[in-house]
Amino acid sequence: MKKNVLIALIAALAAPLAAHAEGAYIGGNVGRAEQKVELDGYSLKDHDTAYKVYGGYNYTQNFGVEVGAADLREAEKSASGARIASKARSLYVAATGTLPLNEQFALIGKVGAAYNHVKVSASALGYSESGSDNQTSPYVSVGAAFVLNKNVSFVAEYEYFGKIAKDGDAHIKANLISAGVRYAF
Numbered sequence: 674m675k676k677n678v679l680i681a682l683i684a685a686l687a688a689p690l691a692a693h694a695e696g697a698y699i700g701g702n703v704g705r706a707e708q709k710v711e712l713d714g715y716s717l718k719d720h721d722t723a724y725k726v727y728g729g730y731n732y733t734q735n736f737g738v739e740v741g742a743a744d745l746r747e748a749e750k751s752a753s754g755a756r757i758a759s760k761a762r763s764l765y766v767a768a769t770g771t772l773p774l775n776e777q778f779a780l781i782g783k784v785g786a787a788y789n790h791v792k793v794s795a796s797a798l799g800y801s802e803s804g805s806d807n808q809t810s811p812y813v814s815v816g817a818a819f820v821l822n823k824n825v826s827f828v829a830e831y832e833y834f835g836k837i838a839k840d841g842d843a844h845i846k847a848n849l850i851s852a853g854v855r856y857a858f
Contacts, residue, residue, distance in 0.1 A: 696731035696737065697858045698856060699855070702830065702851035704853075705850050710750075711842075717757070722746065723746045724744055734771065739765075740764075740765070743763045761834075764788045765787040765834070767812055769782070780816070784811075784813055786809055786810070787835060789807065789835075790805065790806075791838040792804075792805045793806070810835025812832070812833070815830070816830030826854070832851070833847075
């Protein structure tokens with residue numbers, strides 16, 4: 674008897690959620706991530722192919738929320754026997770805004786926070802050092818979407834993850850330019 678009441682209660686609570694799940698979506702993007710390291714007035718940039726997966730919910734045609742994970746891959750520079758490398762990953766949560774231009778095209782904007790984890794390693798002349806850093810930073814994204822049909826959209830985005838690592842005056846910034854597919858339920 675208790676089991677049946679529990680099942681009925683779960684079903685009663687889940688039914689409204691299922692009825693409102695029309696705005697839910699998932700997606701994946703592939704693109705070019707760039708990391709910029711600034712250390713004592715010296716700056717270097719490197720890029721690599723990166724990817725992200727995400728899911729979200731549109732509360733209205735114009736506003737929603739999104740959560741995602743991005744693997745920004747590894748940035749590396751070597752010269753004269755010295756090497757510096759950083760490997761970054763990010764989890765983000767953002768409020769989303771959509772501005773439909775017509776039935777097929779829309780502009781997309783996101784503002785939120787990113788929790789970043791970076792592993793850094795450096796070596797020179799037999800000396801080697803490594804470490805990791807966790808940094809929360811502002812997350813901003815702008816992009817566009819092409820709606821293929823009711824469920825499938827193609828998206829292109831520029832995302833700025835902010836300072837993904839910081840130690841005194843030294844810091845690493847990251848961004849991602851990507852394209853992908855979004856599937857709406």
